[in-house]
Amino acid sequence: VDHNATPTAEHEPRWLDDAELDAWIPFSAMLMALPSALDTQLKRDADLSLFGYMAMAGLSEAPGRRLAMSELAVLANGSPSRLSHAVSSLERRGWVRRSPCPSNARITYATLTDAGYEKILATAPAHVETVRRLVLDSITPHQLHTLGALSEQILATLGHPGAALWPRKRAE
Amino acid sequence: VDHNATPTAEHEPRWLDDAELDAWIPFSAMLMALPSALDTQLKRDADLSLFGYMAMAGLSEAPGRRLAMSELAVLANGSPSRLSHAVSSLERRGWVRRSPCPSNARITYATLTDAGYEKILATAPAHVETVRRLVLDSITPHQLHTLGALSEQILATLGHPGAALWPRKRAE
DNA sequence: CAAGATTGAGAACTCAATCTTC
DNA sequence: GAAGATTGAGTTCTCAATCTTG
Numbered sequence: 001v002d003h004n005a006t007p008t009a010e011h012e013p014r015w016l017d018d019a020e021l022d023a024w025i026p027f028s029a030m031l032m033a034l035p036s037a038l039d040t041q042l043k044r045d046a047d048l049s050l051f052g053y054m055a056m057a058g059l060s061e062a063p064g065r066r067l068a069m070s071e072l073a074v075l076a077n078g079s080p081s082r083l084s085h086a087v088s089s090l091e092r093r094g095w096v097r098r099s100p101c102p103s104n105a106r107i108t109y110a111t112l113t114d115a116g117y118e119k120i121l122a123t124a125p126a127h128v129e130t131v132r133r134l135v136l137d138s139i140t141p142h143q144l145h146t147l148g149a150l151s152e153q154i155l156a157t158l159g160h161p162g163a164a165l166w167p168r169k170r171a172e
Numbered sequence: 173v174d175h176n177a178t179p180t181a182e183h184e185p186r187w188l189d190d191a192e193l194d195a196w197i198p199f200s201a202m203l204m205a206l207p208s209a210l211d212t213q214l215k216r217d218a219d220l221s222l223f224g225y226m227a228m229a230g231l232s233e234a235p236g237r238r239l240a241m242s243e244l245a246v247l248a249n250g251s252p253s254r255l256s257h258a259v260s261s262l263e264r265r266g267w268v269r270r271s272p273c274p275s276n277a278r279i280t281y282a283t284l285t286d287a288g289y290e291k292i293l294a295t296a297p298a299h300v301e302t303v304r305r306l307v308l309d310s311i312t313p314h315q316l317h318t319l320g321a322l323s324e325q326i327l328a329t330l331g332h333p334g335a336a337l338w339p340r341k342r343a344e
Numbered sequence: 345c346a347a348g349a350t351t352g353a354g355a356a357c358t359c360a361a362t363c364t365t366c
Numbered sequence: 367g368a369a370g371a372t373t374g375a376g377t378t379c380t381c382a383a384t385c386t387t388g
Binding site: 012013014015016019020022023024025026027029030031032033034035037050051077078124125126128129131132133134135136137138139141143144145146147148149150151152153154155156157158160 | 184185186187188191192194195196197198199201202203204205206207209222223249250296297298300301303304305306307308309310311313315316317318319320321322323324325326327328329330332
């Protein structure tokens, strides 16, 4: 209802207190540093962005190694536009192929090629080791569980759509 | 010592087990989604990137609102190159000014201008509210403390340099 | 030569606009 | 008209190369 608003229409915000700052500062630092550390490893060892990796990993576990672009975008935690650009790059390099859906022409499928599957198989081990080294080895299993639960709480308020995916141990 | 290595020189990696996956998947999803949510708010409301905001916020609390580029880069969690590009953009818009250090010509100072200080004052409230809404309101104070402690553990193994900063409540 | 900082090229991301199909 | 997807313009980020000073 905004009676007596200040000239700039801002109410005094609820600033963070000292305890909140003590937690938020390291948390936000980790938020900036960790994704870029994962990205760096993938770029260096596999010439792949973290987002491109997640998209390909998502396809590798989908039935027929194929998903609609819109589904894949949710799975990889990105916008349709971002995914479209990323898939174009992967397609140029022969790892993904686009094809129309026969029953619904609005839908475009992205399919992982054989070369793409080989690429993910070759890339996953070093990436998983990096995740272990940078995160899992730093904390106990119980702490990891806590971290997962907290993340789910936060994701819920972000209005997060679906769960992501991850390269599980594969049958040989 | 790598005897009997496979042709590709890869040892079978320690894949994530189910419990690890259950935690890692939401955690990594949050890792991707949260920074971009913060970025979106700042871009929309203040035409400022999260990184640019952190740099300006860092300067706003420094003595004389001035820091060496190298110090600011650490504070804002970015590379020297990234900071240099970002400061160029902030400089073009009149919020930051560069100046040489008189006593050591290798060092460049970045100083927040008066306009830049006004900009941060105007921008901080909505950003802090967003942080509250997206993160702090989702979890209890105790959980927040836990999250901060876990983040510090993880940052330590990342070889993280210094702590970041945050806009504390200001004297009027 | 190492530290501090910048630059330019190339790649990636965002946003708004667009196109097609249901 | 809305869903699914793409495009292009503009901006930002990364990486390697460079320049200057201690």
